[in-house]
Amino acid sequence: MKKNDNNALRKKSLSIKASRRISNAIIYVLLVAITIVWLFPFVGILLESFKTETKMQTAYLFPKEFGFDHYVRLFKETDFLKWFINTAIMGVATSVLQTVFILSMSYVLSRLRFKGRKGLMNFMLILGMFPGFLTMILIYKVFSDVGLTMQMAPLGLIIVYCASSGMGYYVSKGFFDTIPKSLDEAARVDGATRFQVFYKVIMPLSKPIVIYTILMGFMAPWGDFMLASYLIHENSQGMSVAVGMFEWLSRTNLNTYYTMFCAAGVIVAIPVVAVFLALQKYYVEGVTGGAVKG
Amino acid sequence: MKRLNDLEYLKLNKFQAFWYNLLMFICAIPVWFKNVGLGIWRFIKSCGITVKNEVLDIGTTFAKGNWAVKLSFFLLGFGNLYYGQVMRGIMFLAFELIFFAYMFVPSGGLYWLGKCNWFVKGATVGTVQGGFEYDPIYDTDVWVAGDDSVKVLLYALLTVIFIVAFVVTWRMQVKQCRICMDIRAKGKKIKSGKDDLKSLLDDQFHKTLLALPLTGIIAFTILPIIFMVLIAFTSYDAAHDGYSNLFSWVGFEHFNEIFDFGGGGLGLTFGEILAWTLMWAFFATFTNYFLGMFVAIMINKKGIKIKKFWRTVLVMTIAIPQFVSLLYVSKLFDSSGLIGRVLGQIPFISNYLTTNHFISLWDSPIVAKILLIVINIWVGIPYIMLMATGILMNIPQDLYESAKIDGASSTQQFTKITLPYMLFVTGPYLLTSFVGNLNNFNVIYLLSGGNPIKGTAGGASVGHTDLLITWLFKMTLGSTESKYYLASIVGILIFLVVAVLSLIVYNVIPSTKNEEDYK
Numbered sequence: 001m002k003k004n005d006n007n008a009l010r011k012k013s014l015s016i017k018a019s020r021r022i023s024n025a026i027i028y029v030l031l032v033a034i035t036i037v038w039l040f041p042f043v044g045i046l047l048e049s050f051k052t053e054t055k056m057q058t059a060y061l062f063p064k065e066f067g068f069d070h071y072v073r074l075f076k077e078t079d080f081l082k083w084f085i086n087t088a089i090m091g092v093a094t095s096v097l098q099t100v101f102i103l104s105m106s107y108v109l110s111r112l113r114f115k116g117r118k119g120l121m122n123f124m125l126i127l128g129m130f131p132g133f134l135t136m137i138l139i140y141k142v143f144s145d146v147g148l149t150m151q152m153a154p155l156g157l158i159i160v161y162c163a164s165s166g167m168g169y170y171v172s173k174g175f176f177d178t179i180p181k182s183l184d185e186a187a188r189v190d191g192a193t194r195f196q197v198f199y200k201v202i203m204p205l206s207k208p209i210v211i212y213t214i215l216m217g218f219m220a221p222w223g224d225f226m227l228a229s230y231l232i233h234e235n236s237q238g239m240s241v242a243v244g245m246f247e248w249l250s251r252t253n254l255n256t257y258y259t260m261f262c263a264a265g266v267i268v269a270i271p272v273v274a275v276f277l278a279l280q281k282y283y284v285e286g287v288t289g290g291a292v293k294g
Numbered sequence: 295m296k297r298l299n300d301l302e303y304l305k306l307n308k309f310q311a312f313w314y315n316l317l318m319f320i321c322a323i324p325v326w327f328k329n330v331g332l333g334i335w336r337f338i339k340s341c342g343i344t345v346k347n348e349v350l351d352i353g354t355t356f357a358k359g360n361w362a363v364k365l366s367f368f369l370l371g372f373g374n375l376y377y378g379q380v381m382r383g384i385m386f387l388a389f390e391l392i393f394f395a396y397m398f399v400p401s402g403g404l405y406w407l408g409k410c411n412w413f414v415k416g417a418t419v420g421t422v423q424g425g426f427e428y429d430p431i432y433d434t435d436v437w438v439a440g441d442d443s444v445k446v447l448l449y450a451l452l453t454v455i456f457i458v459a460f461v462v463t464w465r466m467q468v469k470q471c472r473i474c475m476d477i478r479a480k481g482k483k484i485k486s487g488k489d490d491l492k493s494l495l496d497d498q499f500h501k502t503l504l505a506l507p508l509t510g511i512i513a514f515t516i517l518p519i520i521f522m523v524l525i526a527f528t529s530y531d532a533a534h535d536g537y538s539n540l541f542s543w544v545g546f547e548h549f550n551e552i553f554d555f556g557g558g559g560l561g562l563t564f565g566e567i568l569a570w571t572l573m574w575a576f577f578a579t580f581t582n583y584f585l586g587m588f589v590a591i592m593i594n595k596k597g598i599k600i601k602k603f604w605r606t607v608l609v610m611t612i613a614i615p616q617f618v619s620l621l622y623v624s625k626l627f628d629s630s631g632l633i634g635r636v637l638g639q640i641p642f643i644s645n646y647l648t649t650n651h652f653i654s655l656w657d658s659p660i661v662a663k664i665l666l667i668v669i670n671i672w673v674g675i676p677y678i679m680l681m682a683t684g685i686l687m688n689i690p691q692d693l694y695e696s697a698k699i700d701g702a703s704s705t706q707q708f709t710k711i712t713l714p715y716m717l718f719v720t721g722p723y724l725l726t727s728f729v730g731n732l733n734n735f736n737v738i739y740l741l742s743g744g745n746p747i748k749g750t751a752g753g754a755s756v757g758h759t760d761l762l763i764t765w766l767f768k769m770t771l772g773s774t775e776s777k778y779y780l781a782s783i784v785g786i787l788i789f790l791v792v793a794v795l796s797l798i799v800y801n802v803i804p805s806t807k808n809e810e811d812y813k
Contacts, residue, residue: 020597024595024597024598027592027595027598028598030592031592034589034604034607034608037672038607038608038611038672038676041619041622041623041626042614042619044622044626044632045618045619045622057628057630057631058632059632059635101510104506104507105503105504105507108499108500108503108504112500112503114500117500124511125796126793127515127519129789129793129796130519130785130786130789131733131763131766131785131789132515133763133766133767134518134519134766134781134782134785135519135522136770137522137770137778137781137782138444138448138517138518138521139514141444141448142448159514163510163513163514163515164510164511164515165507165510166507166508166511167511170726193495193496193499194496195502198499198503222615223615223616223617223736225736225739226735226736226767230767230770241615242615242617245617245618245621246740249624249625254625258625261621265618268615268618269614269618272613272615273610273613273614276609276613277609277613280606280609283612284609284680284684287677287680287681287684
């Protein structure tokens with residue numbers, strides 16, 4: 001009887017193990033499938049950018065002749081370098097300015113208590129419900145009078161990206177909310193001013209969120225199409241990579257520029273992915289920490 | 295309907311419980327409306343009380359105040375100067391001087407206010423229409439510029455804001471006089487300019503930090519939005535661009551146009567676009583949410599190796615600028631693209647395409663919509679995966695252990711522990727993500743561009759996959775048909791949709807209520 005029980009138990013544990021093994025195997029298959037699907041476009045872009053035999057879309061993926069022709073053409077025949085520099089400048093400037101705006105806003109709303117704080121937050125919540133693009137009609141009109149559109153669009157865009165960025169305070173406010181209040185109070189008791197608390201106590205603790213905000217600011221101009229295309233207005237000198245490369249894939253340009261688009265895509269992706277992967281840790285912290293607490 | 299207590303509720307079977315919950319929900323709707331109504335009434339009442347108190351306070355200040363305080367009702371800052379706050383006094387005085395100078399100089403504030411013809415139906419914004427006049431020197435017609443309606447409206451709006459700022463400053467100054475009076479009466483020391491500066495880094499530190507971001511928001515969000523709301527009541531379009539032709543006030547005429555479901559109106563088009571926008575936001579949000587959570591659970595399962603690798607693969611999609619990957623993917627599914635060609639060879643699909651005379655998958659409204667939702671899963675899963683990973687790690691492990699001991703299966707563990715916890719924590723996120731998808735310009739515009747086209751409305755081509763936001767964008771692209779007033783109306787309607795949704799969700803979801811809970 002006893003022996004039988006033991007046997008049954010062993011069989012059961014074996015079957016549990018087996019079923020776990022099967023479920024793990026299924027998961028591995030799914031994960032490999034996901035990996036293939038998710039990496040396919042990137043590998044595709046990379047491979048197509050080396051196809052020297054054609055400028056068009058083809059029915060096959062692997063190049064018949066490897067070469068850097070499209071990369072060379074990119075810098076010789078088009079304004080791509082100009083667009084790239086424009087976007088890089090915008091990225092750096094936006095990351096610095098946005099960080100200042102967002103951090104001061106979120107710090108105030110998270111850690112300081114003053115009259116009208118709740119009201120201000122509600123007001124910004126309501127304001128955020130308007131589509132941001134709506135503001136561009138007036139901004140375009142004013143900027144074109146002042147001369148901040150067309151080839152000066154990068155400067156105008158930096159202003160547009162940064163000026164209202166205070167409204168995106170949610171993630172970093174969520175971060176500041178998690179720092180214990182007792183730290184501030186202890187410092188205040190010791191005679192620190194609010195500025196000193198901010199500068200000497202909280203800021204040193206806030207490295208992850210500062211880096212997260214910088215990262216987001218740097219990536220914004222690379223990904224934005226809507227605002228940029230509106231201010232740039234098809235002026236090649238003022239284009240960002242997104243707006244410039246969008247034109248390459250229009251029906252009329254597709255067959256001349258397709259492979260060049262892929263080459264440019266690779267070049268654009270390299271700095272952004274490099275920065276991103278290097279700072280990935282902070283990004284993950286920002287998304288998982290701040291986003292849900294909003 | 296009678297509310298059951300916990301014991302009675304637990305006695306109900308599943309069907310009864312569902313029925314009970316449904317009834318309770320329906321019963322709660324009138325109460326909800328009542329509460330909203332009461333809230334508005336209370337708000338109006340409190341506004342009335344505030345105004346009354348303010349007026350009373352101003353009155354007593356004037357009655358009690360000495361000559362300096364009385365004088366500073368007309369010459370701002372005089373009270374501050376009298377009480378020794380030189381810096382504040384000078385600033386107030388300077389502000390007043392600038393204000394009156396701006397208002398009364400030629401082509402200053404009053405000039406613009408007068409030109410604007412506020413809301414007078416049929417009247418133009420601006421009074422002088424530009425036109426061609428014969429110029430004897432050049433012996434030809436030359437353009438003589440008149441008013442620019444946009445400029446007139448903008449300056450008039452700025453003037454109104456300036457007036458409001460002046461009134462607020464005036465009130466602030468009167469209040470300060472009152473405070474100074476009280477402090478002097480108690481025999482205490484009044485703050486000097488040096489104290490003011492110091493407090494900007496201490497008690498008033500929020501003012502220092504807020505100055506820059508708030509200025510930005512006022513100038514680049516609030517002002518343009520008020521301006522665009524005003525535009526909804528005008529006839530601002532490509533033909534009446536304000537410069538070559540003045541535009542005029544039309545009242546609610548254009549709102550009627552968009553809600554007109556007859557032949558000439560835009561009601562039908564608008565309804566269709568709105569329906570697809572809501573449908574898109576719904577599917578885009580929830581497919582991503584559940585599939586992303588599923589992937590996160592898979593990666594985090596015990597016994598799965600190289601977790602970091604799987605995660606990094608997904609995170610790559612976030613890192614690469616969207617326009618690169620989305621434009622590339624969009625072309626992949628085109629008729630000449632790799633996947634498009636492969637799919638085109640499947641008989642079922644190729645038959646469907648040829649019988650409908652579609653060239654590529656993007657030409658079919660239904661297929662395009664499905665493709666968008668599927669590709670959006672590719673875009674969105676990594677974000678949810680990252681977030682869900684963080685949350686999953688936060689779920690206390692002892693919950694699972696005790697569940698296991700009680701004999702709960704892994705499905706039960708998921709539906710009874712993981713899912714409720716996730717939903718509770720990510721409630722607000724779901725809302726923001728839904729709203730984000732309502733306005734998800736990038737995915738739609740870069741993938742399908744709103745195509746296939748079904749017609750024109752509002753001076754722009756409208757496609758089957760256009761969202762309200764992409765329609766708005768197309769309306770303003772500066773073609774000869776652009777209708778800016780319609781863009782502004784669509785913008786206002788987007789706002790209304792989002793506001794109503796948020797109001798409902800905020801009232802339903804528990805986790806949005808207490809901000810301090812997380813501390």
